[in-house]
Amino acid sequence: MKDCGHGEGGSTAAGEPPPPGGRLRRAALAGNPNVGKSSLFNRLTGLHQKVTNYPGVTVERKSGRMETPAGPLEVVDLPGSYSLSPHTVDEAVVRDEIRGLAGSPPPDLLVLVLDASNLSRNLFFALQLLDTGIPAVAALNCVDAAAAEGISVDAGALSRLLGIPVVPTCGRTGEGVEALRAAVAAGGAPGSPPAPAWLPEVEAAAAALAAPLAERFGGVEEARRRLPEILGSEGLFQELAASLPEDLADRARRERNSLAARGVDAATATAEARYRMVDAVVAEVVRAPLASLSWRERLDRVLTHRVSGTLILLGLFTLVFQALFAWSGPLMDGVGALFGLLGDGVAAAVPEGLLREFLVDGLVAGFEGVVVFVPQIAILFVFIEVMDDSGYLARAAFLLDRLMGKAGLPGRAFLPLVSGFACAIPGIMAARTIKDPRDRMATIFTVPFMSCSARLPVYTMVVGALFSEGRVFGFLATGTVIMISMYLLGIAAGLLSAGLLRRTVLRGGRSPLLLELPGYRWPQPRSVLLEVGRRTWQFVSRAGPVIVVLTVVLWVLAAFPREVDLDRDYDALRAEAAAAAGVAPDAPPEAWTEGLRAEMVRIDDMEGAERSARSWAGRIGRTMEPVLAPLGFDWKIGIGIVASFAAREVFVSTLAVVYAAGDAGEEDEALLSRIRSDVDPGTGRPVFRPLVGISLLVFFVLAMQCMSTLAVVRRETGGWKWPLLMLGWMTGLAYVGSLLVYQVGSALGF
Amino acid sequence: MTLRATPVGGTARIGRLTGDPALRERLVELGFAPGQSVRVLRRAPLGDPVEVLVRGYRLAVRAAEADLLEVEAAAPAGAAAGAGRGPAFGAPTDV
Structure with missing residues (x-):
C-alpha cells in the first residue's frame, strides 16, 4: 500500500526513480524524537552541514553531504516525528518532505532510525514510512543501550520481515556507521512489510466509497486499496476531505460516521491495525526480560522525586544562574579588554576627529556590544544542550509543568525563562524547544520580563546612589531587598502578562501534554559543541547587525550636531x-x-x-521631559532612557556623560555623588530622590528597551505583529507602573 | 474509571478512548490502544502530570489527558506481565 500520492503527482514507484539530471540523490533520516537521529546524521555528514529554515515556519532544516563510492548524496535530518498524521509543526514538515509537498520531490531514500530499546513505538512510524514505497534502509540504533537493559533485537529477522536492509548502529560510539553508509550508498530497498489487516467494517466502508472516489485515486481498485487506511485515521481523512469537492466530502463523512454505529472508532482504527502489525513483528525479533530494575529507573526515582528531584532541579538552575553571572564575568571582561585594545589601536592609527570618534565610539563599541554577550550565550547553550541530550530537560518539564501551567505556560517554558535572566535573546531562541505555537508565543512574550544582565548595571547604579545605607528588619540591607524586589517584580509581571495573553490573544485550553521521558544518555561532547557553536553564531548573525547599527545611530544622536553655541568658551x-x-x-x-x-x-x-545636553539625544530628552515628568524623570534621565534603547546598560555610561563624571562605571563614586547632589533648579529638591530611584527601577524592569530582542522576536515569529505588541505592552506597563509609583509615592509625601 | 484514577504503581488495561478525534488518534499512535496494558509510574511533585509506562517507554500525560483513557484495573502488580499485546512489553513487573 503506497500513499505517497496524496500530493500532486506524487507517484514514487517501488523501483528506483533516477533523480533528474543535476540534482543530488537525497536521503532523509526519519524517526521518532530522541532516537539518536542527529548524532547519526553528524556521523554520516561530518561537518559538511547546512542549516536553513523550512519556508514559513521556524523549523530548522538540517542537510549535509555524504560522500559515497557512487558519488555524493544529500542527507536531510528530518525533525523527530511520531506519525505521518501530523500534530505539530515539526511533524507537518516531515509529512510534507516525505510526500514531496514541500516544493521538492520525495526523498530518493529513507534512513529509518529505530531505537532498539523501544522498538514497538519506533516500528509504528517505520511501517507508516515503508507504506510510502520509498526505498529505505533501517538503522537499528542504540543497540548497546538496549543490550544493557537485557533487550536483544534480531536484526536479520527484522530485515527479512520488513524487506529492507537493517544495520545495527550506535551513534554515540560510531559503531556500525560505516556499514550504514554502505547500505545508504547501495540505495536500500522499497520494503515489503506484512500486509495490514483492516477491520471488516472499515473495508466495507471503503468498498462503498471506492466507486464515487475512483477519480480521486485513479481507479476503483486503487481507491478500494487505499481507502481503509485513510478512513481509519483522523489526520489522513481530514486531509482527504479537504481535497474533495463538497458533495463527495459529505458522502465520505456520512459513510465514515456510520462506522461509529458499528462500534468502530474511525479516528483510531488505522493506528490500532498498524500496532497489530507491529506486535507481530516485535514478537519475532525482540527478546526482552520480563522484569528489570534498570539504572535508568533508579536514577528517575531520584531525579523526579518530590523532595530530591525538586532540590536537584533548584541546584541545577542555581548552577546555570551562577555560571551565567559569575563564571562568564572573566570572559566578558576579556572581551571588553580586547575591544579596549582594538579601540586604542584604531585611535592610534586614525587622526583625532569625527572619523576616529565614529570608529571608536560607534563601530567598535557596536561590535563589542554584540560579542560581549557571546560568553553568556555559549555557556547557556552548553547547559541547554547537555540537559536536552542527557534526557534531563524532559524531567525538568515534568516536574514544573503544573507550576508553569498556572501562568498558562508549558513546563518546558522554564528553561527559556531562566535564560532570560542572562539575556532575553538566547531565551527566546531556546523557546524553539516548545512545539505548540501558542505555548511558544506565550513563552517568548514572557522572557523579556526577566531581569536580564543588561539591567543589572542600572539596578546597581540606582541602588548604589540612593539605597547604599539602611536596613530592613534590622538585618537585610535595603539595597538587597530592593534588588530582589525588582527581580520578583519582573517575574510577576511576566507571568501575569502570559496569563493575560492566554486569556485574550492566545485564548484556548492548554495543548495536551504528551511528553516522552527518554532514556538517560551521556551527552556527546562533539554534538554539544557543534550545536553550541551553531546557536552562538545564530545569535551573532541575527542580533549582531541590529546592535551594531543601533549603536552607530545612537552615537550619531549623541555626537551631533558638531557646531553648537556653548555657554562657556572651554578652550x-x-x-x-x-x-x-x-x-x-x-x-x-x-x-x-x-x-x-x-x-x-x-x-x-x-x-x-554641555555638548551632550545640546546634542540631538539631549534635545530628544528635553522634548520628552513633559511626558517623563509625571514619572519623576528630568531631561537627563530622558537622555539616558533614549540611549538605553540600544542596550539598557548604556544608560549608566550616558548618565556619566550627562553628569560630567567622565567615563564612569556603575559603582563609580564620582558619578554616584554627582547624581546624589543634583538639585532641581525649580523646586530646590534633589532630582534623584529615593522615590525617583524606585520609579526608575520599575521602569527599567518593565519597559521593552532592547531593539535586539525585538529584532530577534521578529525573526522568530516571522512578522512585526508580536514585536510591536511586545514593545507597546511592556513600555505601556512600565509607564503606568512608574507613574503609579511616583504619583502615589509623592501623594504619600515620599 | 479512567487512567487518572489509577494509583501510582498500579497497572491498568486501556478500554475506550474519549475526547477530540485527532487527540484520540495521537494517543493510540503513542501506544494507548484499547487492550494495551499500561502502568502508572509516578506523579509529579504537584500531583500532575503523571508518568506512565506504555509499550516499554515512559510518557508523561496531564490528568486532563489521562481522563480521556478509560481503563479496567488489571491484576495487581506482579501478575500483569504479558497482559499487553506486545510480548514482554506490557508492563515489566519490577520496574
Whole structure:
C-alpha cells in the first residue's frame, strides 16, 4: 500500500526513480524524537552541514553531504516525528518532505532510525514510512543501550520481515556507521512489510466509497486499496476531505460516521491495525526480560522525586544562574579588554576627529556590544544542550509543568525563562524547544520580563546612589531587598502578562501534554559543541547587525550636531587653567602638573556634559521631559532612557556623560555623588530622590528597551505583529507602573 | 474509571478512548490502544502530570489527558506481565 500520492503527482514507484539530471540523490533520516537521529546524521555528514529554515515556519532544516563510492548524496535530518498524521509543526514538515509537498520531490531514500530499546513505538512510524514505497534502509540504533537493559533485537529477522536492509548502529560510539553508509550508498530497498489487516467494517466502508472516489485515486481498485487506511485515521481523512469537492466530502463523512454505529472508532482504527502489525513483528525479533530494575529507573526515582528531584532541579538552575553571572564575568571582561585594545589601536592609527570618534565610539563599541554577550550565550547553550541530550530537560518539564501551567505556560517554558535572566535573546531562541505555537508565543512574550544582565548595571547604579545605607528588619540591607524586589517584580509581571495573553490573544485550553521521558544518555561532547557553536553564531548573525547599527545611530544622536553655541568658551578656560598653573598654554599633557591635569579633566567633563545636553539625544530628552515628568524623570534621565534603547546598560555610561563624571562605571563614586547632589533648579529638591530611584527601577524592569530582542522576536515569529505588541505592552506597563509609583509615592509625601 | 484514577504503581488495561478525534488518534499512535496494558509510574511533585509506562517507554500525560483513557484495573502488580499485546512489553513487573 503506497500513499505517497496524496500530493500532486506524487507517484514514487517501488523501483528506483533516477533523480533528474543535476540534482543530488537525497536521503532523509526519519524517526521518532530522541532516537539518536542527529548524532547519526553528524556521523554520516561530518561537518559538511547546512542549516536553513523550512519556508514559513521556524523549523530548522538540517542537510549535509555524504560522500559515497557512487558519488555524493544529500542527507536531510528530518525533525523527530511520531506519525505521518501530523500534530505539530515539526511533524507537518516531515509529512510534507516525505510526500514531496514541500516544493521538492520525495526523498530518493529513507534512513529509518529505530531505537532498539523501544522498538514497538519506533516500528509504528517505520511501517507508516515503508507504506510510502520509498526505498529505505533501517538503522537499528542504540543497540548497546538496549543490550544493557537485557533487550536483544534480531536484526536479520527484522530485515527479512520488513524487506529492507537493517544495520545495527550506535551513534554515540560510531559503531556500525560505516556499514550504514554502505547500505545508504547501495540505495536500500522499497520494503515489503506484512500486509495490514483492516477491520471488516472499515473495508466495507471503503468498498462503498471506492466507486464515487475512483477519480480521486485513479481507479476503483486503487481507491478500494487505499481507502481503509485513510478512513481509519483522523489526520489522513481530514486531509482527504479537504481535497474533495463538497458533495463527495459529505458522502465520505456520512459513510465514515456510520462506522461509529458499528462500534468502530474511525479516528483510531488505522493506528490500532498498524500496532497489530507491529506486535507481530516485535514478537519475532525482540527478546526482552520480563522484569528489570534498570539504572535508568533508579536514577528517575531520584531525579523526579518530590523532595530530591525538586532540590536537584533548584541546584541545577542555581548552577546555570551562577555560571551565567559569575563564571562568564572573566570572559566578558576579556572581551571588553580586547575591544579596549582594538579601540586604542584604531585611535592610534586614525587622526583625532569625527572619523576616529565614529570608529571608536560607534563601530567598535557596536561590535563589542554584540560579542560581549557571546560568553553568556555559549555557556547557556552548553547547559541547554547537555540537559536536552542527557534526557534531563524532559524531567525538568515534568516536574514544573503544573507550576508553569498556572501562568498558562508549558513546563518546558522554564528553561527559556531562566535564560532570560542572562539575556532575553538566547531565551527566546531556546523557546524553539516548545512545539505548540501558542505555548511558544506565550513563552517568548514572557522572557523579556526577566531581569536580564543588561539591567543589572542600572539596578546597581540606582541602588548604589540612593539605597547604599539602611536596613530592613534590622538585618537585610535595603539595597538587597530592593534588588530582589525588582527581580520578583519582573517575574510577576511576566507571568501575569502570559496569563493575560492566554486569556485574550492566545485564548484556548492548554495543548495536551504528551511528553516522552527518554532514556538517560551521556551527552556527546562533539554534538554539544557543534550545536553550541551553531546557536552562538545564530545569535551573532541575527542580533549582531541590529546592535551594531543601533549603536552607530545612537552615537550619531549623541555626537551631533558638531557646531553648537556653548555657554562657556572651554578652550579659554583651559588656557586660563594652564596660565594659573604656570604652564605654557600649548604645552603637551606630559608637562602638566598634577593639579592641572585634574582641572583639565574637569573642564573636559563639563564640555562633554554641555555638548551632550545640546546634542540631538539631549534635545530628544528635553522634548520628552513633559511626558517623563509625571514619572519623576528630568531631561537627563530622558537622555539616558533614549540611549538605553540600544542596550539598557548604556544608560549608566550616558548618565556619566550627562553628569560630567567622565567615563564612569556603575559603582563609580564620582558619578554616584554627582547624581546624589543634583538639585532641581525649580523646586530646590534633589532630582534623584529615593522615590525617583524606585520609579526608575520599575521602569527599567518593565519597559521593552532592547531593539535586539525585538529584532530577534521578529525573526522568530516571522512578522512585526508580536514585536510591536511586545514593545507597546511592556513600555505601556512600565509607564503606568512608574507613574503609579511616583504619583502615589509623592501623594504619600515620599 | 479512567487512567487518572489509577494509583501510582498500579497497572491498568486501556478500554475506550474519549475526547477530540485527532487527540484520540495521537494517543493510540503513542501506544494507548484499547487492550494495551499500561502502568502508572509516578506523579509529579504537584500531583500532575503523571508518568506512565506504555509499550516499554515512559510518557508523561496531564490528568486532563489521562481522563480521556478509560481503563479496567488489571491484576495487581506482579501478575500483569504479558497482559499487553506486545510480548514482554506490557508492563515489566519490577520496574
